[in-house]
Amino acid sequence: MNVFFIGDIMGEPGRRVLLKLLPKVIRDFQVDVVIGNGENAAGGFGITPDIAEELFDFGLSAITLGNHAWDKKEALEYMEKDARVIRPANYPDGVPGKGTCVVETAQGERLAVVQLMGRVFMPIVDCPFRVAERELTRLEGITRSILVDIHAEATSEKMAMGYFLDGKVSAVVGTHTHVQTADEQILPKGTGYMTDLGMTGPVHSVIGMKPQGVIQKFLTQVPRRFEVAQGPSVLSGAIIGIDSGTGKATALHRVRIHE
Numbered sequence: 001m002n003v004f005f006i007g008d009i010m011g012e013p014g015r016r017v018l019l020k021l022l023p024k025v026i027r028d029f030q031v032d033v034v035i036g037n038g039e040n041a042a043g044g045f046g047i048t049p050d051i052a053e054e055l056f057d058f059g060l061s062a063i064t065l066g067n068h069a070w071d072k073k074e075a076l077e078y079m080e081k082d083a084r085v086i087r088p089a090n091y092p093d094g095v096p097g098k099g100t101c102v103v104e105t106a107q108g109e110r111l112a113v114v115q116l117m118g119r120v121f122m123p124i125v126d127c128p129f130r131v132a133e134r135e136l137t138r139l140e141g142i143t144r145s146i147l148v149d150i151h152a153e154a155t156s157e158k159m160a161m162g163y164f165l166d167g168k169v170s171a172v173v174g175t176h177t178h179v180q181t182a183d184e185q186i187l188p189k190g191t192g193y194m195t196d197l198g199m200t201g202p203v204h205s206v207i208g209m210k211p212q213g214v215i216q217k218f219l220t221q222v223p224r225r226f227e228v229a230q231g232p233s234v235l236s237g238a239i240i241g242i243d244s245g246t247g248k249a250t251a252l253h254r255v256r257i258h259e
Contacts, residue, residue, distance in 0.1 A: 001032050001033065001105060001109050001111065001145060001241070001242045001243075001244050002029055002030055002031050002032050002033075002239060002240070002241055002242075003031070003032065003033045003034075003035060003111065003147065003171075003239070003240045003241075003242060004022075004025055004026065004029065004031045004033070004034045004035070004237055004238075004239055004240075004255070005035045005036070005147065005149075005171075005173055005197060005237050005238050005240060006018065006034065006035065006036035006037065006060075006197070006200055006235070006236070006237040007036075007037060007175060007178070007180065007196070007197030007198040007199055007200055007236040007237050008037045008039065008040050008066075008175050008176065008178050008197075008198075008199045008200065008201070008208075009036055009037065009038050009040060009041045009055070009200045009201065010040045010041075010044060010178070010199055010200060010201025010202065010205075010208035010228060011040065011041065011042070011043050011044045011201060011202075011208065011228035012043075012228065013201050013202045013228060013229070013230060013231070013233040014040070014041065014199070014200040014201035014202075014208075014233060015041060015051070015054065015055070015058075016233060016259075017200060017201070017233035017234065017235050017259045018036070018055075018058055018200055018235060019058055020259055021235045021257055021259060022034065022058055022059055022235070023059075024257075025235070025239075025255065025257070026059065029239045029255075031239070032105040032106070032107070032109070033061050033103060033105055033111050034059050034060050034061055035060065035061060035062050035063075035064065035113055035147065035149075036055060036060050036063055036064070036200075036237075037063070037064045037065070037066065037149060037151070037175040037197070038051070038052065038055055038060075038063040038064070038065065038085075039064070039065040039066040039067070039068040039069060039151075039175075040068060040201075040208065041055065042071075042072055043228060044208060044209065044226065044227075044228045045068050045071040045072075046068045046069070046070070046071025046072035046075060047063070047065065047069075047072060047075050047085070048072050048074055048075060048078075049074055049075065049078040052075075052078065052082070052085055056084070061084065061103040061111075062084045062085075062086065062101050062103050062113045063084060063085045063086070064086055064087075064113065064115045064149040064151070064175070065085065065086065065087045065088070065115070065151075066087075066088065066115075066117060066151035066175060066176055067088075067117060067122060067123055067151065067176070069087040069088070069091075069097070076096045076097075077096070079096045079097030079098075080096050080097060083098060083101050084101055084103065085097065086098055086099055086100060086101050086113065086115050087099060087115065088115050088116055088117035088125065088128075088151060089114060089115060089116055089131050089132075089134075089135050090116055090117055090125045090126040090127065090128045090131035091117075091125055091126070092125070092126060099114065099115050099116070099131070099135065100112060100113065100114045100115075100135050100138065100139070101113050102139075102142060102143060109145065109244050110142065110143035110145065111143065111145045111146075111147065111242075112139050112142065112143050112145065112146045112147070113146075113147050113148075113149070114132065114135050114136075114139075114146060114147070114148045114149070114169075115148070115149045115151065116128040116131060116132055116148060116149070116150050116151070116152075116161065117150075117151045117152065118150060118151065118152025118153060118154060118157040118158065118161075118176075119152075119157070120152065120153055120154035120156075120157045121153040121154060122152060122153055128150070128152075128157075128161065129160075129161065129164055132148065132161070132164070132165060136165075136168055136169070143247075144170075144244070144245070144246060144247025145170050145242050145244055145247050146168075146169040146170050146247065147169070147170055147171050147172075147173070147240065148161070148165060148169050148171070148172045148173070149173060149174075149175055150162075150172055150173070150174050150175070151174070151175045151176045152174060152176055153176060153177065155174075155181075155195050155196075158172075158174040158195050158196070159193075159195065162187060162191065162193040163187065165191060166187040166188060166189040166190070166191040166193075167187075167189030167190055167191060168191070169191055169247070170191065170192065170240065170242045170247050170248065170249050171191060171192035171193065171194075171240045171242070171249050171252060172191060172192070172193050173192075173193070173194045173196075173197050173238060173240075174194065174195045174196040174197065175196065175197055176196070177196045177207070178196075178198065178199035178201075178207035178208060179196060179198060179199070179207070180196060180197060180198025180199070180236050180254065180256055181194060181195040181196045181198075182254070183195050184238060184252045184253065184254050185252070186249050186251075186252065190246070190248035190249060191248070191249060192240050192249030192251075192252035193252070194238050194252060194254070197236060197237045197238055198234075198236030198237070198256060199234070199236055200233070200234065200235050200236050200237065201228070201229075201233055201234070202228065202229035202230060202231055202232070202233050203231065203232050203233060203234050203258065204229060204231050204232070205228075205229035205231075206229075208228060208229060209226040209227065209228060209229060210226070210227045210228070210229045211229070213225070213226050213227060214226065232258060232259055233258075233259055234256060234257065234258050234259070235255065235256070235257045235259070236255065236256050237255045238252055238253060238254055238255060239251070239252070239253045239255055240252050
């Protein structure tokens with residue numbers, strides 16, 4: 001099974017480059033399932049039902065979110081209706097949506113997607129490590145092919161999660177920082193790992209936003225309204241090969257394609 005996991009999709013530029021380049025990636029890498037992080041898909045903050053449907057029309061099978069999961073109020077009810085849109089599983093009990101979903105390939109193979117959120121420099125949530133164990137228990141007997149999106153700021157926390165789940169899941173990949181890392185690898189017990197998939201969005205930007213507004217915020221510390229940058233964009237993510245019988249990763253390759 002070949003899975004293409006797309007890094008944070010940033011606003012209209014990210015959706016545009018995705019529509020333009022995704023068919024080529026699917027064809028060239030013989031992709032069976034496409035997953036993407038969509039927490040910035042709506043103008044850089046959150047996701048809407050219409051945009052989620054647009055991403056599904058592009059070919060995504062599931063969408064992960066993150067700390068911006070709640071930015072668009074219309075998404076709250078949508079998450080309850082469509083299990084393919086998942087928010088971090090370690091939010092407290094009682095919030096809308098779920099943190100795990102199971103999708104199927106055209107060949108009928110099952111793939112589970114689990115999303116967790118880190119706690120270092122992030123909103124206060126439940127322990128991602130203990131919640132990961134809980135979600136894996138729920139998936140026993142359903143599928144051995146499991147991908148984990150760890151939406152976190154600190155590289156150390158992401159790496160710790162990779163080793164914590166090594167041998168228990170197919171891959172652990174990071175989102176949130178929007179900067180693609182060059183540490184893709186197969187961990188000792190067979191789990192694929194990459195600290196951050198990178199951003200799918202405008203190249204000439206500060207993690208997707210127009211640079212001048214961000215610079216002024218750093219210079220003055222006065223709150224400013226950030227706007228998604230325009231111009232040429234890049235599609236970022238990783239191709240993850242999975243042995244469906246064992247659930248182990250067979251390969252993990254970085255993808256970064258400019259339009």
